[in-house]
Amino acid sequence: MTEERIATNLRKGVLEYCVLALLSHGEKYGLELADDLTTRGLIASEGSLYPLLARMRENGLVEPRWDASGTGRPRRYYAITDVGTDQLKAFAQVWTSLGAQVNALLEGSR
Amino acid sequence: MTEERIATNLRKGVLEYCVLALLSHGEKYGLELADDLTTRGLIASEGSLYPLLARMRENGLVEPRWDASGTGRPRRYYAITDVGTDQLKAFAQVWTSLGAQVNALLEGSR
């Protein structure tokens, strides 16, 4: 239980860029992203993802496209935009730097 | 500016355990912690630290002690408790695992 609470807070602010990283390989639709992120332990439920995608859409980080060509119910595919790519780069820098500081502290505490 | 916003969200849930890691070396008082964390880029102002210390106190992760022996106004020194030590260990595991996932995504997105 306590571990879930730790993870929940750690995920804040990371998830958005994980989505961008996933999309940098190509379009994906909502549930596909959700399954992938769940497998990686980066979300606990879809309840995090859909509101996030809506925000990212509004901020121009991703570009959605309805696709009803296949079988089953229509899917909304998301593609990363140029703005999104820039944000991903900026995140990588901040993440690396902050991660190094945290690792340094954890190392030192053993 | 955008980088600060990224960092702000990344810090969520990390700060608490950075404080524990710092205290695992020995007692420290509020402003001392604040200065250290600011230098490391882990907080933006004391406004994050004091409410956090209050929470950690209530949860039994740290044990405060007033010290008025020195010069200047009395300082409140914080020591890590056994519960805090356990939490720090739990965090280290979650952090390592989640960090590996994020790194894997960032690597793959290049």
Next chain:
DNA sequence: ACTCTAACCTTGCGTAGCAAGACTTGCAAT
């Protein structure tokens, strides 16, 4: 007395993740 500074703490706010569930659509079996 007055001011300065170290040190402590409070208030109000924005935002992100989550659990739970609602709504819709196609498909398959009876």
Next chain:
DNA sequence: ATTGCAAGTCTTGCTACGCAAGGTTAGAGT
């Protein structure tokens, strides 16, 4: 045909955290 199921999208209400700004207390120097 109708029922049921599963995939897919989205909404609501909640909680918790970091932050900026500012307020409080106490000792030290003039």
